Amino acid sequence: MTERLQPPHGSGQKTARRRGARSRAGGPRGPRTVPADTIGEPTILGFPADVPEEGTALPQPELIVLKRPDRVAGGALVLAGVAANLSLLLSWSTGEGPTGLALLQRSVEGLGAGVAEWAGGGVWQPFVVVASGGLLVVLGLLLLVPARAHRLVGLVALVVALGCAAAVVLLLADTGWTLDRYGAGMWCAVAVPVLGLLGALKAMLTTPLVTLDAR
Template identity: 40%
Template structure:
């Protein structure tokens, strides 16, 4: 009995494209685009960190954010002993969130990695906000407007990073 395959043809069917198969994929393609809302929220978190610098952080102490950050940098070896890490984490974390928010506006198929980085930074900022709140027994009258901006850094950073992490690639039908 003779082999039905022509001479020189492959004996395995489906190994290569068929003659009528299109040269392009029929599946949807993820297109590159910005993560607008997540980026905007992270950028606003960075702006709130910048706004906290000239404002007073504590109601009973006349010390703005610049003073607290400068004191934390001066005593960098003992920054975790006296609680100086909180203003430092909030302000520097806000600066990093600003940069990550700009990166979220760049076109990409997915912004999940940048969103994950922003989520880690937001977690540190949230911890830096929650520790003084717990120490003050949740008495919000103890804090000044600079610390309220620090709370805004944590909230906006968490919302923006979660939006970037949870939003998957967008597909086009074209």
Template identity: 45%
Template sequence: MTERQQQRSPSSGAGAAPAPPPGDADAESGPTVLGFAPDTAEDDETVEPVADGTAARVAVGSDRLAYVRRPDLVGGLLLLLAGVADAASVWLPWDRDGDVSGLSLVVRAVDAAPEGIAELGRTGLWQPAAVAAGGVVLLVLGLLLLRPARGHRVSGVLALGVALAVAAAVVGRLVDVGWDARSFGPGAWCAVAVAGLGALGALKAVLTAPRVTTVPAERLLVG
């Protein structure tokens, strides 16, 4: 065997495996996950530069639902008008031909309260007292409806109950006068307005559904 044959590489024989191409070596030099190249960034993350010139990864999520806090202007205004009508019913006479104001009837009802509910029912003094107290409650609930909130259904339910109590007092007064509405004075008609305005404002608050909107998700620095 000549010296030239001895210096020949063993891999140059017929049974030697071919060398891998340069391109394959470069592809396999990087890190892999189960044979696949790893992702450089997640779908819900973006890379943004920061003040020092480096790159920061910011997570961006989907939009979320949020309630809109708002006042119920219509319902609150109706309840406030019911409170104004209640103040008028206190100062105006309840009988068409009489000069007895609602305030004097309320004072008499307070004086007769220690004698029991039966006495108030017999004399009919509970009616102006219920109207006066209900109008004050409706006025307070009207102020609550003017405050921004997710919904005003709780205040609306309370206002509806108070308005029904005032309406019961008005019907009781009508029964006492023999269903003759012509005997009603200005104060009694103001009591009717308290019941009507209170019921309308309460229904407006109860039937108004909360408003929902979408709010962009917050951008969080994760790395």
């Protein structure tokens, strides 16, 4: 009976060897060993994470307004100036009517008699149309310069376009709004305030372009 209860010879050494090998390998349930110097530090997928030292300032994103030209508004104002120049070469009435250049010369001559007589004589409208076209060309070129916003230039262009529109409306009212009497030069004069208003509103209503820049 005593011989049956005793394990075979060498079985205890084999069991101890298996337990020792399993403990050295970690086993499927054994604890995972990590370096002692990484205990308590943040890790990413088991590797130590780079954490900025205390007192190190992190880069903060800043809002930057980009400078850019307004080609659409500038093009509209330049076209208004081109229409004013074309009105000088074309007749403002049907048939053999006077050209815009002849009306401009008459307006300049009337200015020498005095501002009151010049304004009441009904010859100041062509001068205002041509002068407005020249100013709109200059303002249109300024819109092509890159800037954060072109609202100030757009505001000045709006004032010039409104003055030109008032001159054109009064000129149309003096002729009784008879559209069949207007020549090509007159329609070019009408296009000056229309294009000026479009370009001015485009420049005023365009919002600045803002982006984030992390430095």
